[in-house]
Structures are given as C-alpha cells and as structure tokens.
Amino acid sequence: MGELIYAKKIIIQLFLRVLCTPIIFCADYNGWRYFSQYSTNWWAANGHCQGMNGELWKPTAYIWGWAPSFINSIGGGSIWTGGNDQGSEGSWRWTDGSIVHWGETKWWPGEPNDLDGEDCVTASVDGWNDEGCWRDFNFACQWR
Numbered sequence: 001m002g003e004l005i006y007a008k009k010i011i012i013q014l015f016l017r018v019l020c021t022p023i024i025f026c027a028d029y030n031g032w033r034y035f036s037q038y039s040t041n042w043w044a045a046n047g048h049c050q051g052m053n054g055e056l057w058k059p060t061a062y063i064w065g066w067a068p069s070f071i072n073s074i075g076g077g078s079i080w081t082g083g084n085d086q087g088s089e090g091s092w093r094w095t096d097g098s099i100v101h102w103g104e105t106k107w108w109p110g111e112p113n114d115l116d117g118e119d120c121v122t123a124s125v126d127g128w129n130d131e132g133c134w135r136d137f138n139f140a141c142q143w144r
C-alpha cells in the first residue's frame with residue numbers, strides 16, 4: 001500500500017515537472033517539491049532526496065520571491081537546503097556539485113558564521129543560515 005502511494009506520488013511529480021518551466025512556476029509547490037514529514041540531519045536528508053533521484057532544495061535568490069510562501073505553506077521554521085561548504089570551508093556548493101554564486105545567496109545578516117563548524121544551510125522566511133549538519137531539521141527535495 002505504501003509503495004503504491006509512493007508510486008503515485010512519483011507519477012504526479014513527473015507530470016508536474018513537465019508542466020513546470022522556469023517561466024511558469026508551479027503554484028502547487030508540494031507537487032513539484034517533496035517536503036519531509038520528519039526532521040533529520042543534513043546527510044540523511046540528502047540521502048533521502050537522492051534516493052528519489054532528486055536534490056535537496058536550492059532556494060536561490062532567483063526564486064526567492066516565492067520561497068517564503070513555500071516555507072510558510074509547509075509550516076514555517078527552518079528547513080535544510082542543499083547548500084553546504086563541507087568540501088572546502090567558505091566554498092558553498094549545492095548537492096549536485098554546482099557553485100552557490102554569492103549573488104544568488106540569501107544569507108541572514110551576520111551569516112554564514114561557521115559557528116562551531118557549521119557547514120550546511122537552512123532556509124527560513126528570513127533567509128539562509130549555516131547550521132551544524134548534524135542537527136535535525138525538516139527538508140525539501142526538488143527535481144530539476
């Protein structure tokens with residue numbers, strides 16, 4: 001039963017991917033972007049998204065206009081994104097290996113501060129913060 005629901009979800013997600021373009025953003029964020037129903041550390045969240053052939057969410061400045069609506073629609077708070085500087089301190093990357101360009105960042109004032117070795121990025125309606133990757137947050141995956 002669980003597998004059937006999962007299969008339906010994947011089919012719906014694939015269908016919505018066809019409809020979504022960079023110009024027509026999906027009004028139904030939940031269809032295109034999977035949002036976890038539990039909190040976990042960054043590595044487990046990353047594994048969960050990749051296990052579904054997705055990536056942890058990339059809330060760039062380019063799409064930030066509706067990112068807060070998305071975050072609010074899933075209950076607010078802070079959620080994991082794919083941004084991290086685990087490879088090299090201060091060199092931010094998404095989980096597909098692409099560079100997080102400074103112009104597309106939405107850091108809170110004073111962040112990133114690498115407090116106690118924070119290497120993984122959360123997003124809230126106020127912007128991004130680097131957090132300890134070992135901490136537990138909900139997360140969102142995306143497919144594109």
Ligand SMILES: [Ca+2]
Pocket residue numbers: 085089090114117118119120130
């Ligand atoms: Ca860091």
Ligand SMILES: [Ca+2]
Pocket residue numbers: 111112113114115118129130131
């Ligand atoms: Ca921080």
